[in-house]
Amino acid sequence: MSAPLFAKEGYDGVSIRDVAAATRLTPAALYYHFSDKDDLYLSVVIHEFRGKSTVLSNIIKGPEPPWERLEKFIEGLVNLTASDQNFTRLMQWVKLDSDEVRRHKLTEHVFSDLFVSVHDLVAELNSGHDAYMLAISIFGLITFPFELMTTRKFMPGYRPEHDKPAVIAKHVIDLLRSSLKKADGKTG
Amino acid sequence: MSAPLFAKEGYDGVSIRDVAAATRLTPAALYYHFSDKDDLYLSVVIHEFRGKSTVLSNIIKGPEPPWERLEKFIEGLVNLTASDQNFTRLMQWVKLDSDEVRRHKLTEHVFSDLFVSVHDLVAELNSGHDAYMLAISIFGLITFPFELMTTRKFMPGYRPEHDKPAVIAKHVIDLLRSSLKKADGKTG
DNA sequence: GTCTATAGTCAGATAGAC
DNA sequence: GTCTATCTGACTATAGAC
Numbered sequence: 001m002s003a004p005l006f007a008k009e010g011y012d013g014v015s016i017r018d019v020a021a022a023t024r025l026t027p028a029a030l031y032y033h034f035s036d037k038d039d040l041y042l043s044v045v046i047h048e049f050r051g052k053s054t055v056l057s058n059i060i061k062g063p064e065p066p067w068e069r070l071e072k073f074i075e076g077l078v079n080l081t082a083s084d085q086n087f088t089r090l091m092q093w094v095k096l097d098s099d100e101v102r103r104h105k106l107t108e109h110v111f112s113d114l115f116v117s118v119h120d121l122v123a124e125l126n127s128g129h130d131a132y133m134l135a136i137s138i139f140g141l142i143t144f145p146f147e148l149m150t151t152r153k154f155m156p157g158y159r160p161e162h163d164k165p166a167v168i169a170k171h172v173i174d175l176l177r178s179s180l181k182k183a184d185g186k187t188g
Numbered sequence: 189m190s191a192p193l194f195a196k197e198g199y200d201g202v203s204i205r206d207v208a209a210a211t212r213l214t215p216a217a218l219y220y221h222f223s224d225k226d227d228l229y230l231s232v233v234i235h236e237f238r239g240k241s242t243v244l245s246n247i248i249k250g251p252e253p254p255w256e257r258l259e260k261f262i263e264g265l266v267n268l269t270a271s272d273q274n275f276t277r278l279m280q281w282v283k284l285d286s287d288e289v290r291r292h293k294l295t296e297h298v299f300s301d302l303f304v305s306v307h308d309l310v311a312e313l314n315s316g317h318d319a320y321m322l323a324i325s326i327f328g329l330i331t332f333p334f335e336l337m338t339t340r341k342f343m344p345g346y347r348p349e350h351d352k353p354a355v356i357a358k359h360v361i362d363l364l365r366s367s368l369k370k371a372d373g374k375t376g
Numbered sequence: 377g378t379c380t381a382t383a384g385t386c387a388g389a390t391a392g393a394c
Numbered sequence: 395g396t397c398t399a400t401c402t403g404a405c406t407a408t409a410g411a412c
Contacts, residue, residue: 093284205404216408
């Protein structure tokens with residue numbers, strides 16, 4: 001209910017009174033359910049990510065060859081990111097969080113599982129690239145166009161199709177294919 | 189003087205009093221030089237980026253073949269990003285800024301010139317990829333490892349060398365080479 | 377140009393009635 | 395569990411002395 005608020009304005013930009021208005025409760029009622037603002041914020045953000053990362057992890061653990069699972073994962077994360085703007089912004093706020101304890105807790109719940117899944121998948125590809133770096137690159141390639149969504153519209157060369165999930169996913173896959181995909185007919 | 193403050197805590201996380209303490213002025217003195225907090229913030233951030241993007245643009249406009257200039261640009265932006273942590277964080281705050289007018293002004297001064305330079309460079313490569321998407325991908329590949337710096341240390345597979353600029357730059361270049369670089373002996 | 381002092385508003389958090 | 399009322403402190407911004 002209040003996730004869009006935190007997604008838009010971040011921790012410092014949202015007051016307990018704002019959350020109270022959005023949930024049609026009073027500040028005092030919120031303090032009955034949460035010990036303080038940090039507790040409320042953590043609960044909201046972690047709840048927002050629950051389920052989403054497990055859906056993507058399941059894609060990654062499918063029966064297909066690694067490259068095909070990677071393609072499906074890329075399409076899945078692009079679609080998720082495109083369909084829920086709060087998702088990307090909440091991740092951005094996590095990365096920027098200036099409170100170390102809070103950022104550590106969020107990282108654990110928000111990034112870890114999915115990162116491990118992608119890391120293990122790209123390791124299977126045997127591409128020669130460092131799996132850790134490669135996993136980070138893939139997340140960067142997928143999320144960066146969405147992180148820039150509100151600013152890149154002013155850049156030269158922009159066309160509305162650059163916002164379409166299918167176009168973004170295809171671009172990422174095309175960019176990675178020649179570096180990562182083993183030749184089709186190759187056998188051990 | 190107060191750029192590190194805004195880099196760490198963002199617009200909402202830094203008060204006029206904080207800036208006053210950092211500059212050893214009083215809030216009232218700051219209001220003599222700046223009309224309001226927005227004016228102060230914009231001045232600080234834009235000043236922080238001046239010069240930096242022109243240095244990189246000059247690399248891009250060198251005499252070498254396009255792919256070599258792209259390699260040098262990647263190394264240059266990686267080194268800049270690695271040497272000045274404020275740089276990355278201020279860019280992240282710009283992307284997340286919830287005030288549309290402020291974000292528009294910052295985008296103009298912070299992103300535009302460099303984006304245009306990279307866009308035109310990758311267009312020269314004739315790689316077959318959309319130049320606009322490709323420019324965004326390159327910025328994503330370079331900056332994402334630094335945006336995740338504080339959180340990815342907790343991820344499995346992490347080694348300290350993953351923070352080294354040379355390693356990050358090499359990874360990005362290696363990842364892009366087979367997709368973007370024309371065969372060496374090719375002539376028109 | 378920089379100061380002290382302060383106006384006016386909003387923040388996080390709590391006490392106590394129901 | 396949720397409310398009204400309120401405490402305490404921090405915030406942006408300004409007035410006016412020097």
